[in-house]
Amino acid sequence: MSKILIIGGGAMGSAFSIPCLENNNLVTITEPYNKTFIKNLSSKKKFHSSLKLNLPVKLKFTNYSKDIFKKKYDLIVIALSLAGIDFIGKELKDLSVKTPLLVLTKGLKYDKNKKNLLTISDLLKNNYNVTNVSVLKGPCLAKELAKKNKTSVVIANKNIEIAKWIGKLISTKYYLTEFSKDVIGIEISSAxxxxxxxxxxxxxxxxxxxxxxxxxxxxxxxxxxxxxxxxxxxxxxxxxxxxxxxxxxxxxxxxxxxxxxxxxxxxxxxxxxxxxxxxxxxxxxxxxxxxxxxxxxxxxxxxxxxxxxxxxxxxx
Ligand SMILES: NC(=O)c1ccc[n+]([C@@H]2O[C@H](COP(=O)([O-])OP(=O)(O)OC[C@H]3O[C@@H](n4cnc5c(N)ncnc54)[C@H](O)[C@@H]3O)[C@@H](O)[C@H]2O)c1
CATH class of the missing domain: 1.10.1040.10 (N-(1-d-carboxylethyl)-l-norvaline Dehydrogenase; domain 2)
Structure with missing residues (x-):
């Protein structure tokens, strides 16, 4: 049993909690931005307004604050939309968090100073000093995953053993994981x-x-x-x-x-x-x-x- 923290209680972050819980992990979700999602997740029935279903009662909700990173987790999952990536990068910048991170967000960022395009994992590494980042991408509609419809995704890390370790933590018989070392190719194409x-x-x-x-x-x-x-x-x-x-x-x-x-x-x-x-x-x-x-x-x-x-x- 591992401890997983999901940052982002939108459709994808919430749907992702379902296979994680099914795999007997202790899953905590937090929402830094959207008041509707905070209300959904902190309510007794945990009815999610985007997914239109009740999330498992075992899912723990905690209010977002920087202190959350003082607690010990085995995996931190980033499920914010692209607009939230700089926010979470700034939050993590000086914390030297060693916990492996898994990014679900899809997109690319333009670095105005260097006039360069960055993938999310490069942005986190270069601009915010966040290392040990894996990415998870692929064809996954959050609503379908939440209904436990069969879904296959790919986890990428140059160190394939880390990707496989994450796969073991999160995959179920309806949420299947493949692995790749091609972090850049996976991030570019999924964006x-x-x-x-x-x-x-x-x-x-x-x-x-x-x-x-x-x-x-x-x-x-x-x-x-x-x-x-x-x-x-x-x-x-x-x-x-x-x-x-x-x-x-x-x-x-x-x-x-x-x-x-x-x-x-x-x-x-x-x-x-x-x-x-x-x-x-x-x-x-x-x-x-x-x-x-x-x-x-x-x-x-x-x-x-x-x-x-x-x-x-x-x-x-
Ligand atoms: N990897 C996958 O399998 C997969 C599947 C579906 C979607 N996604 C990606 O996941 C991301 C989230 O998708 P979703 O469907 O949950 O979207 P959503 O709109 O339901 O949720 C968006 C999340 O981002 C946060 N957010 C938005 N703007 C923010 C800001 N300015 N600062 C901080 N936080 C902010 C919201 O509060 C919320 O937590 C997207 O990038 C989407 O492409 C990934």
Missing amino acids: IKNIYAMVIGTGQNLNAESDLFQKSVNEMKFLIKYFKGDASTILGLAGIGDLYVSAIGGRNSKMGDFLGKGFTFAAAKRKFMPRDTIEGEQLAREIAPYILRKIDKKKIPLMYHLLKIIIHNKKV
Whole structure:
């Protein structure tokens, strides 16, 4: 029995607690930011408003404070959205936490000073001195995991033994884990698939979408290699695995559909998806200063076009 702390009580952090508890770990969850999630998790029935189900009573909730890191845990899981990564980096910076960290967050960050793109694990290491970071990615809709639907994910760490140790801690018969040393490839592909899901969504019919799917895979492979990842990662769970689930459903492909119908991003957002977070859009704005300047647009025409139309609010 291990002690696991989950930081982030949104849909994914909460769903992730379910296999962890099933594997007989002592699981504590904390929420630093969102009042609704704090209310959900601290209530007696633990009804989660995004997942629309009651979380296990065994799940312990604790209020967030920096003191939480003084307690001893075997694994700390970061399940915040990309906007929360700098926050948690700052919190951890001077604490020299030795506990292994597992990051579920998907995304990339643009470092304005170094004019560079950083994966989340590099950002935590370079800017906040946080080491011993593993990442977990792959096709996993939080609502499906929470219902214990069969889900396969990949855990990456250059030290594969650490990834496998985490796998043992968290996997169940419905939550299966694979392992990889290609941390950079896994992080790049799991982030950019949100943009390509939007691209595929613009297709408007299955033939055109399949064409865009195939060309998106080629561009993703190019970008994985460009950032020094392993090109074969595109064929894994964090590559086409995650692209598939995002392209056939979800908010990014839905937005892509509106773009394909001739709406600008701003108009579609206002009219059809005013309350939805579109992760692909957030990532597009984050990485555009790097991608549009540094990478030959002939190598990645779909990505290039999508970034342009989002940044300049133009039609496809
Ligand atoms: N690895 C996986 O298998 C997997 C699966 C699904 C989602 N995800 C990723 O997990 C992350 C969270 O997704 P979710 O569905 O739980 O989202 P959510 O909107 O339900 O929850 C977001 C979480 O981030 C926190 N947050 C948001 N803005 C913040 C800020 N400015 N400062 C601090 N905290 C902030 C919220 O309080 C909440 O805890 C996303 O990056 C998503 O892509 C990973």
